Amino acid sequence: MTETLLQTTVVGSYPQPDWLVDRALLMKGVPRTRLHELWRVQEPYLQQGQDDATLLAIRDMERAGIDIITDGEMRRESYSNHFATALDGVDNESPAEIVNNRGQKTVVPRVVGKIRRTRPVEVRDMQFLRANTGKAAKITLPGPFTMGQQVHDEFYKDAEAMCMDYAAAVNEEAHELVKAGADVIQLDEPWLRNNPDEAQRYAVKVINRALQGIPVPTVVHLCFGYAAVVTGLKPTGYSFLPQLSDTIAQQISIESAQPKIDLGVLKDLAPKKIMLGVIDLSDPEAETPQKVAERIRAGLKYLSPDKLLPAPDCGMKYLPRATAFGKLKALADGAAIVRGELA
Numbered sequence: 182m183t184e185t186l187l188q189t190t191v192v193g194s195y196p197q198p199d200w201l202v203d204r205a206l207l208m209k210g211v212p213r214t215r216l217h218e219l220w221r222v223q224e225p226y227l228q229q230g231q232d233d234a235t236l237l238a239i240r241d242m243e244r245a246g247i248d249i250i251t252d253g254e255m256r257r258e259s260y261s262n263h264f265a266t267a268l269d270g271v272d273n274e275s276p277a278e279i280v281n282n283r284g285q286k287t288v289v290p291r292v293v294g295k296i297r298r299t300r301p302v303e304v305r306d307m308q309f310l311r312a313n314t315g316k317a318a319k320i321t322l323p324g325p326f327t328m329g330q331q332v333h334d335e336f337y338k339d340a341e342a343m344c345m346d347y348a349a350a351v352n353e354e355a356h357e358l359v360k361a362g363a364d365v366i367q368l369d370e371p372w373l374r375n376n377p378d379e380a381q382r383y384a385v386k387v388i389n390r391a392l393q394g395i396p397v398p399t400v401v402h403l404c405f406g407y408a409a410v411v412t413g414l415k416p417t418g419y420s421f422l423p424q425l426s427d428t429i430a431q432q433i434s435i436e437s438a439q440p441k442i443d444l445g446v447l448k449d450l451a452p453k454k455i456m457l458g459v460i461d462l463s464d465p466e467a468e469t470p471q472k473v474a475e476r477i478r479a480g481l482k483y484l485s486p487d488k489l490l491p492a493p494d495c496g497m498k499y500l501p502r503a504t505a506f507g508k509l510k511a512l513a514d515g516a517a518i519v520r521g522e523l524a
Contacts, residue, residue, distance in 0.1 A: 194496030195253030246513030311362030458494035467507030473515025
């Protein structure tokens with residue numbers, strides 16, 4: 182049986198229901214430490230509520246016609262803190278405050294000991310997803326480089342050594358996620374473009390360590406940030422992208438619909454498959470299938486159909502649910518249009 186061309190997928194997150202999270206609090210930023218007050222459901226019933234929300238996300242992705250789905254990350258306060266704060270060596274109770282190059286202050290965990298994974302973090306999430314869909318299923322993990330950029334290091338004093346330990350923890354989790362039924366493993370590494378000089382020194386090394394020995398397709402996702410958080414014009418090019426051709430990941434996921442990057446950069450990533458962002462999450466309206474098809478055709482000028490996976494630019498966490506579903510339906514329908522042209 183031949184593999185479907187132009188398989189559609191999602192980057193990871195889907196909107197959490199308003200009965201599950203405080204959306205006003207969610208919109209204030211992307212938490213690095215735990216944000217327990219985000220949840221509207223009390224602790225004794227929280228897991229049940231998250232499970233119910235996950236079923237809603239799964240069914241929406243199935244109804245929309247997406248080929249490779251996720252659990253929508255319903256159990257996560259952010260894409261990274263769910264896993265990053267569950268590791269040994271991280272002090273989340275007495276966090277530090279760091280200031281970025283734009284003068285913005287962020288509360289982050291402190292690294293006070295050796296980073297180690299001492300228990301499964303997302304394995305039950307993957308088991309639940311696998312038990313509730315017959316679709317191909319992907320699960321995401323924060324990448325080791327990005328996690329190393331989101332903490333205050335008081336132990337290693339060596340960013341590369343710290344990130345290598347993050348990579349080992351990610352790798353242990355990823356192997357267990359495959360055993361739990363994951364068809365695809367994705368690393369989210371948006372901070373590669375925030376600190377390209379440091380990324381140049383060791384990012385490929387730590388990504389390869391995180392993906393070492395994983396027997397299913399692997400993806401590295403990078404973007405310019407959530408449209409709801411990063412307002413205004415986004416860059417039109419990545420400061421760290423061709424280097425990812427040296428990773429062992431089979432797929433690279435990039436944002437292109439909103440920032441309108443020059444797709445000529447895709448030539449630098451041969452022979453990788455590309456998860457190409459063709460859904461603009463800054464647009465409050467759902468694209469038409471014809472607009473999505475047009476964006477896919479633009480990608481096909483540089484990629485063969487078997488190497489392009491149409492996707493949203495980034496996670497859909499911050500969108501209204503009706504908007505997110507409309508965009509996913511347009512994604513599936515737009516891919517079907519182009520698939521029909523290739524037949």
